[in-house]
């Protein structure tokens with residue numbers, strides 16, 4: 001199929017960008033969206049132009065790097081997938097496809113479609129871990145009894161790949177779903193209890209410091225999340241947060 | 250961190266608590282309004298009690314006013330802050346694919362409610378304060394019902410009231426369940442709660458409208 005692409009081109013973080021139109025021909029419907037982008041880039045390189053910069057790594061929906069806002073949706077039109085899992089059969093011959101980077105103050109554009117998501121790293125560093133003694137006397141995690149339901153819910157939360165689609169889709173550019181997933185995956189497990197209060201307070205403080213917006217429960221995040229992280233996690237984060245506030249000095 | 254009650258979550262929880270208070274108040278206000286249809290005498294005596302009871306006048310009423318003012322100021326503040334969290338907007342954004350219009354436009358439904366509140370204060374609250382504290386008129390336990398009915402004789406006013414309540418319905422259809430989610434309530438009862446929210450969000454404004462229309466259609470005969 002033949003397509004018109006309107007892609008956000010921006011040379012660097014401090015320069016103005018704009019949408020630029022390109023035509024690509026003979027795109028197979030079996031290609032992934034990223035493979036289609038590869039075709040475009042090859043075309044650009046062959047004609048001596050600068051290829052479009054975009055993040056990608058695993059190309060199988062687990063690394064979370066392939067951030068693209070496609071035709072007004074995070075990761076494009078299908079639900080529950082990343083851009084690398086989006087197939088060209090979702091589009092029709094002759095379509096015009098608009099591709100933009102994630103838009104959030106906390107995710108500044110680095111170049112073209114690449115944004116800086118280190119704000120997520122800093123939120124994780126603020127509390128998204130457990131401190132364990134690794135000097136050889138670590139307790140075997142399997143020896144700690146955990147109710148099946150909690151183990152399942154913690155695992156669901158832990159499937160968050162930090163892609164940032166929740167922020168990109170949210171009208172408030174709120175990182176609540178991401179932070180909630182990261183808080184929940186520990187809050188549900190015995191190992192997470194020791195640092196639970198500091199964790200939620202520090203991670204929320206960091207989320208605010210990074211300039212993400214606040215949650216108005218529109219549900220856009222969960223609807224666009226490639227891992228279907230549930231809004232229940234945000235409710236849990238809020239409970240954790242209120243409890244932590246009530247008991248810490 | 251020093252004042253971190255006022256983080257995004259802290260502010261949202263306060264927003265939800267003021268929302269709960271306002272939703273409770275609406276229920277109470279509606280109950281009294283219904284009396285105006287069922288029994289003018291009962292409406293008069295309850296209104297008189299509410300109007301002159303010192304606890305209600307000097308303790309609950311200030312709390313209510315504070316809650317309203319707090320709720321809309323915080324609502325505007327959060328909206329502004331949230332807008333700043335995305336400085337460059339998308340060229341194409343299909344928000345309707347992932348969220349409802351009402352959930353994305355709470356500040357606009359809220360603005361209509363605010364405009365209504367201004368009209369409502371001018372209609373009832375200011376004359377009431379004037380009567381009681383400025384003119385210091387004598388207590389009259391029978392004036393409320395006819396004052397109310399007379400205020401609803403203008404079709405424009407009834408229309409404005411009805412329109413405002415449609416926006417209140419929009420606000421509540423998202424706000425009811427949103428407030429529960431904000432305070433951390435999301436479990437197996439949530440689907441039921443959402444249904445309850447839909448009933449509350451439609452029924453409460455609809456009854457307010459019906460009462461206004463009823464008084465418009467049934468003017469005083471004496």
Ligand code: HEM
Pocket residue numbers: 215216217261262264265266268269271272275320321322324325328355356358359360362363420421423424425426427428429431
């Ligand atoms: C009788 C009047 C009102 C009632 C019963 C009411 C109720 C509610 C409720 C229950 C919520 C959800 C709270 C949460 O999830 O945290 C809410 C949110 C909100 N309200 Fe109101 N409200 C009223 C008036 C207003 C007014 C006058 C404004 C003026 C702008 C306003 C603006 C907002 C905004 C911006 C939100 C945040 C949206 C969200 O978090 O979902 N509200 N309201």
Ligand code: SF4
Pocket residue numbers: 064159160161162163164165166167177178181221224225226227228229
């Ligand atoms: S919650 Fe979902 S959308 Fe948000 S970062 Fe994690 S996987 Fe991506």
Ligand code: FES
Pocket residue numbers: 055056057058059060061062063064065066082083084085
């Ligand atoms: S490239 Fe890894 S999730 Fe898409």
